[in-house]
Amino acid sequence: MSTEAATLLDEIDENRSVWAAGKPPYEPQPKLEGDLVCDVAIIGGGFTGVSTAWHLSELLPHKSVALLEAKVLANGASGRNGGLMLNWVNGVETTDTERAKLVYDATREGIDIVERIIRDNALPVRFRRDGTNEIFTDPARAEQGARDVERLSKAGVPLRFLSASELREHLQLQGACGAIHDPTAGQIDGVAFIRAQLPLLLGRGVRICENTPVLGVEEGKTITLRTPHGTVRAGAVVLATNAYTPRLGYFKRGIVPLHSHAIATEPLDEATWSELGWRQGAGFSDDLDRVAYASLTKDGELVFGGGSNAAYDYVYGSRTRFDRPADKGYAAVHARFLEYFPKAKSVRIAHRWTGTVAVTMSRVCTMGVMGEHRNIYYAVGFSGHGITLANLAGRVLTDLYVGADERWRAQPFYQQKLLYIPPEPLRWAGYHAFTKLTGKSPRRHA
Ligand SMILES: Cc1cc2nc3c(=O)[nH]c(=O)nc-3n(C[C@H](O)[C@H](O)[C@H](O)COP(=O)(O)OP(=O)(O)OC[C@H]3O[C@@H](n4cnc5c(N)ncnc54)[C@H](O)[C@@H]3O)c2cc1C
Numbered sequence: 077m078s079t080e081a082a083t084l085l086d087e088i089d090e091n092r093s094v095w096a097a098g099k100p101p102y103e104p105q106p107k108l109e110g111d112l113v114c115d116v117a118i119i120g121g122g123f124t125g126v127s128t129a130w131h132l133s134e135l136l137p138h139k140s141v142a143l144l145e146a147k148v149l150a151n152g153a154s155g156r157n158g159g160l161m162l163n164w165v166n167g168v169e170t171t172d173t174e175r176a177k178l179v180y181d182a183t184r185e186g187i188d189i190v191e192r193i194i195r196d197n198a199l200p201v202r203f204r205r206d207g208t209n210e211i212f213t214d215p216a217r218a219e220q221g222a223r224d225v226e227r228l229s230k231a232g233v234p235l236r237f238l239s240a241s242e243l244r245e246h247l248q249l250q251g252a253c254g255a256i257h258d259p260t261a262g263q264i265d266g267v268a269f270i271r272a273q274l275p276l277l278l279g280r281g282v283r284i285c286e287n288t289p290v291l292g293v294e295e296g297k298t299i300t301l302r303t304p305h306g307t308v309r310a311g312a313v314v315l316a317t318n319a320y321t322p323r324l325g326y327f328k329r330g331i332v333p334l335h336s337h338a339i340a341t342e343p344l345d346e347a348t349w350s351e352l353g354w355r356q357g358a359g360f361s362d363d364l365d366r367v368a369y370a371s372l373t374k375d376g377e378l379v380f381g382g383g384s385n386a387a388y389d390y391v392y393g394s395r396t397r398f399d400r401p402a403d404k405g406y407a408a409v410h411a412r413f414l415e416y417f418p419k420a421k422s423v424r425i426a427h428r429w430t431g432t433v434a435v436t437m438s439r440v441c442t443m444g445v446m447g448e449h450r451n452i453y454y455a456v457g458f459s460g461h462g463i464t465l466a467n468l469a470g471r472v473l474t475d476l477y478v479g480a481d482e483r484w485r486a487q488p489f490y491q492q493k494l495l496y497i498p499p500e501p502l503r504w505a506g507y508h509a510f511t512k513l514t515g516k517s518p519r520r521h522a
Contacts, residue, residue, distance in 0.1 A: 099271070105284045107286065116312045117313050153319070173227055186471075204263050293324055313451065313452050331435065332436075369382055384515070385512070465489065472484050
């Protein structure tokens with residue numbers, strides 16, 4: 077198969093997240109010029125690509141690994157998110173207790189792995205693991221949440237239910253009726269984490285080429301990747317391109333790219349925090365389908381995103397480029413922010429940015445291997461809930477590569493067959509009909 081992504085370089089937008097804004101100047105690795113032969117070529121330098129490079133080079137130091145990134149590392153959602161490192165797999169219900177425990181344990185392992193990488197290598201990365209809260213905006217759902225927590229904690233999932241008054245001791249949020257506190261979840265600065273791994277990966281011999289978009293994939297026993305100034309011939313390829321994957325010809329009917337808008341305040345001092353009512357915890361997300369979430373940076377900026385249909389944009393034709401003003405989206409995010417924090421009216425918004433997420437019909441992501449020669453590996457479709465899973469993906473794909481993947485086979489994301497999403501114009505109409513119907517509906521997971 078030969079596919080084209082010729083205009084991709086121009087199609088990834090330039091706006092900067094709060095995570096990228098505060099960083100020292102970054103010198104990208106040289107682009108690929110000439111031809112390269114390697115055992116594994118990874119396309120994409122977000123969490124999925126970097127975690128795959130990390131685990132492959134750690135477990136199989138004799139294998140040659142190359143990572144090709146269209147722009148710079150963490151250019152995609154991995155450098156533009158809310159920072160919440162959460163458990164669970166989006167789209168998977170927790171009503172089956174045994175299955176819920178299996179999923180929780182896997183995602184908890186994903187967070188453990190990140191914590192270990194940071195600690196063992198003394199990486200200068202802001203990472204905190206003092207728990208997150210999933211808040212309820214409806215009393216009946218809060219009651220159900222309390223029952224779920226009781227059932228799941230008996231099975232060893234260490235959640236705690238916070239009543240509305242207990243929640244207020246941590247976090248005062250207008251309209252919150254209680255929360256599920258997850259003590260093993262946390263928050264990470266994705267740009268710092270990815271950049272901090274770079275010198276270690278180079279030290280292990282991983283070849284990293286930035287400003288190197290893959291324009292076409294020729295499948296075969298040896299796969300050929302075409303880039304503007306050279307080719308790569310590899311025994312295996314990893315698609316770590318999440319929302320951009322359909323542009324390479326894969327998952328065209330399984331993934332929809334959505335543009336998600338977020339804002340961050342100026343750095344806030346202790347007095348403002350206390351006035352706003354944020355006392356403890358790495359962050360929160362809510363229970364609605366158009367999920368709202370918030371977290372804190374190390375400098376005390378409050379990051380906030382989601383919360384309304386307008387906070388997520390779909391561009392006709394599933395285009396990954398978002399090239400119209402996002403003012404409506406930012407205004408919607410800000411309005412939701414003020415609903416939760418009515419005392420924040422005079423707080424200045426210092427950053428706003430857009431990132432692209434890959435949404436599947438069921439919201440469940442998929443990780444596996446495909447192709448006639450079983451040498452195209454993939455982990456895509458995180459549906460806006462991928463910080464933990466994309467970092468776990470490197471471990472899962474490495475285990476698949478060495479044939480030691482049994483322990484992942486029962487996971488809902490393992491070779492998950494993605495539900496069919498029709499092409500245009502049905503896709504556009506379906507997306508808008510669906511969002512209108514579900515704007516304030518509850519989310520489909522714990
Ligand atoms: C605003 C926003 C808020 C979010 N908040 C959260 C949150 O709080 N918690 C959470 O769990 N998740 C969150 N997410 C989702 C999470 O960030 C993503 O699921 C995760 O980062 C996906 O990582 P990835 O490596 O698979 O994809 P990406 O980070 O998108 O990386 C893909 C990379 O591939 C590169 N690429 C694409 N095509 C090519 C090509 N042809 N050749 C070479 N390179 C290519 C891109 O430039 C990009 O760098 C959020 C996302 C956004 C946008």
